[in-house]
Amino acid sequence: MPKVTIDGITIEVEEGTTIMNAARKVGGEIVPPAMCYYSKLNKSGGKCRTCLVEVTKGSEKDPRPMPKLVASCSTTVMDGMEVSNKTSQKVLDARKGVVEFLLINHPLDCPVCDQAGECDLQNLSYEHGTEGTRFEEKKRVFDKIDIGKYIQLHMTRCIMCYRCVYTADQITNERVHGVLKRGDASEIGTYIEKAIDNDFCGNVIDVCPVGALTDKTFRFKSRVWFLNPMDAHRNCDKCCGKAVVWMFGDEIYRVTGRKDQYAEVEEFICNTCRFETKDLAKWTIEGPRQISRESVISQGHYVTHLSKIENKNKEKIE
Amino acid sequence: MESLSNRSIQVSNKKMTFMERIYLPAIIGGMIVTFKHIFKKKATIKYPEQKRPVSDVYRGKHVLKRDENGAERCTACGLCAVACPAEAISMVAAERKNSEENLYREEKYAAVYEINMLRCIFCGLCEEACPKEAIFLTTEIVPTYFERKDFIYGKDRLVEQVDNRVDITKRQIKQSSNA
Structure with a gap:
């Protein structure tokens, strides 16, 4: 299994893994941003160029650095490869340029x-x-x-x-x-x-x-930060039925898939769930969706699960 | 316990002298102070006939601006409402129809825009949050009313009149053309 070092962190990944996925395995700050790559979709990636990284050492066999920045979502790792993402000024400059182009x-x-x-x-x-x-x-x-x-x-x-x-x-x-x-x-x-x-x-x-x-x-209808995202599920014959319902009071304003930290849905949901089931009685609410503290959506959104509060109260009572 | 700041004064309960007990010198002293104040400049003014001059950036009643063509600038983005620490602002957005381009500047507009002046603390954060240069605070003071519902200002009282514009140029740090 090839070993790859990304921003000084070494990780062993399977053959054929892209730099992006290797970085996501490590997680945290070193993950390059992605606008077009979507892990659930085949062949996606390689279009937006925001995930550019610098390969400072090609591999153990051929230690020469790659001449240009490479798209981490479509470049597979080699054994002994060394990659700089956040630590490379070249990458940060390039990304700034890419953002400028995207915003044109x-x-x-x-x-x-x-x-x-x-x-x-x-x-x-x-x-x-x-x-x-x-x-x-x-x-x-x-x-x-x-x-x-x-x-x-x-x-x-x-x-x-x-x-x-x-x-x-x-x-x-x-x-x-x-x-x-x-x-x-x-x-x-x-x-x-x-x-x-x-x-x-x-x-x-x-x-x-x-x-x-x-x-x-x-x-x-509203702005996303005024709504409370709640994990919910329902029995659906077309899809998994696991979704996030965005509520305002007792009203469901919209339904989306459950997005993970890379803004990718965990499972795709069907149109019936998404557009036609906005009746609260048809959903089973599991609890508040965990939202990153940095996100504006987290304002006014309580992420502590009710069960946790109940447990704490129980401890206090006992 | 000893005071840490060393600024506390011990209360004394000493016996008053004869001069202090007849109180007359103290009364006369007080009268002199009162008499002097008659000739001094008054600290109060006769509001509302008279009004104090306020700073150009005084934070009073809000105004929802229109652009140079008279279209409402507000696009109901909700940033003022999310910035508001007192939760005084609420709004309902609506989509602009094809014939309404001269009424509303953007595709989306605020169909209902309400500020509860009882909740508002006039901090000016809404003004700062506004990306469209739509909401500004003015030097006008929000008057008092007898009913609570009167303090909820809707678009009828917030949006400036087309023929009676509110000048806010002195509040703007720099004039930007694109807003």
């Missing part, structure tokens, strides 16, 4: 966008971007396409990560949307305004790292 055509309409507060691009530019912009030209605009009653497409916000395309390809059986046109002019859309209607098409909302694909049933 991004409208920065976060106050309007429903994704704000849980947006990967927001987090990325907060951590790696610069305060100002040097871009003075006109940002690209698109004709609005209606892609059905459940999903709202905002093409201007898209960063072309292709995650939704892979989702539609791999999770649903009838893909009707994809990338049209090329290069600078490429856009996500359906050919000849076809509505997306598949039982699992709602997952493109969860995989979208920005607010390009958002939930129409939740559109402008």
Whole structure:
């Protein structure tokens, strides 16, 4: 099994593991950010270039460093490879540049966008971007396409990560949307305004790292940080039924998949759960969802599980 | 126990002298002080006929600004509400219709925007949080009312009139064109 050293931490991983996944095995600060790579989707990654790392030593056999920064999501590890991520100034500079490029055509309409507060691009530019912009030209605009009653497409916000395309390809059986046109002019859309209607098409909302694909049933209803995310499940004949319900009082405002620390859903959920089951009686609430303290969603959200409080009270009583 | 700050004074209960007991010198002394104050400048003013000059950045009643074309700037992003330490602000967002471009600046707008002036502590954090330069505090003072419900200011009292703009240029650190 090859040994790889990332930012001074050595870990042994299986043959064929990418640098990204090796770093995720270690966890913490050394994990490169990812906008397009999605571990649950085959062939994803290699598009956004935010996960660039510097390979300072190629391998035990060939210790020469790699001449350029490599995308950690698609580069497999070699035995004795040494990688710098946060410790390399070159990487940090490159990432700053990548963020600038990603934001070139991004409208920065976060106050309007429903994704704000849980947006990967927001987090990325907060951590790696610069305060100002040097871009003075006109940002690209698109004709609005209606892609059905459940999903709202905002093409201007898209960063072309292709995650939704892979989702539609791999999770649903009838893909009707994809990338049209090329290069600078490429856009996500359906050919000849076809509505997306598949039982699992709602997952493109969860995989979208920005607010390009958002939930129409939740559109402008509230802001994510005013809601309380709760783990909940229900018996569903189409999917696992395990979801997060976003509540305001006793009302369910929206339903999403359970996202882990890398903003990837644990399991994909079906459209019935996501869009049509907003009745609290149909869900079994397990408890509050654990939200990172750094996230704005954690404001006003109590993460201590009720069972823990009850146990503490019991101890006190005894 | 000894005082740590060494600033406490022991209360004495000494017997008063004769001069102190007739109280007259003390009364006259007090009268002189009172008499002097008659000729001094008054500390109070006759509000509301008279008003004190306040600083340009005084934090009084809020205003929801319109842009140069008269469209409402507020996009109901909720940042003021999340910044508000007193939980005084609430809002309901709505989507702009096709014919309403001249009314609202962005795709989304606040259909309902309420500030509870009883809760508000006039800290100005909403003003600081606003990414759209929509909410500002003004030098105007929120008056008192007899009913609690009167203190809940809706958009009718917060949004500035198109023909009667509120000048907030003195509050802005720098004028930015894109907001």
